[in-house]
Amino acid sequence: MKRAFAALAAALGALSLLLTLTTGPSLATPPNIPSASTAASRLASLTVVAESHQSTYNRDLFPHWITISGTCNTRETVLKRDGSGVVTDSSCASVSGSWYSPYDGATWHAASDVDIDHMVPLAEAWRSGAWAWTTAQRQAYANDLGGPELWAVTDNVNQAKGDQDPATWKPSLTSFWCTYARAWIQVKWYYGLTLQSAEKSALTTMLGYC
DSSP, rough: HHHHHHHHHHHHHHHHHHHHHSSSSOOOOOSOOOOOHHHHHHHSSSOOOOOOOGGGOOOHHHHHHHEEEEEEEEHHHHHHSEEEEEOOOTTTOOEEEEEEEETTTTTEEGGGGEEEEEEOOOOHHHHHGGGGGGHHHHHHHOOSSSSEEEEEHHHHHHHTTTOOOTTTTTOSSSSGGGHHHHHHHHHHTTOOOOOOOOHHHHHHHHHHTT
16 A cells, blocks of 8 residues: 555656646736726726827836835836746845746846836826826836736837837737736726727737637
């Protein structure tokens, strides 16, 4: 009987090791992403209107990155939240770890290869209503850890996205479109931002991948 249990334990151990080796990258996901049905309902409730105040946007109007805890600012906090095996130094800088970028499926082992993307870019938020906010409100938005606004992604993918909305830019991984649309809609809904007709159409298409 003992020999049978030992054999079973060995088999389970081997299976566990196999699953560890074959399982894909750990997918850390920011909080409060709604279901597809909830996202669709919230999308329908958003105001569709042309953007405005483009010429008055300035990134400095959204103070970031701010100190979150101790020596850790928002960027380092997201790197620790979304990374795997992250080690930081005394200044909270990430010195090792790995980060999976859900936009393109790449995994990085240097924090310098990773940007923290604002799901709804600061300039897009400005054009969609944030121009009327106070500086304190814009600071809260730019450093929001409570919703799906901040994502650790490949740096040049984030730079290619720039301030574009889903009508003109989507992640290369279509398997992520559902999550991307749900997160985008949640941010716009939570902050009472508007959207354009083409943007709404693109988001509707992306929800179709859910």
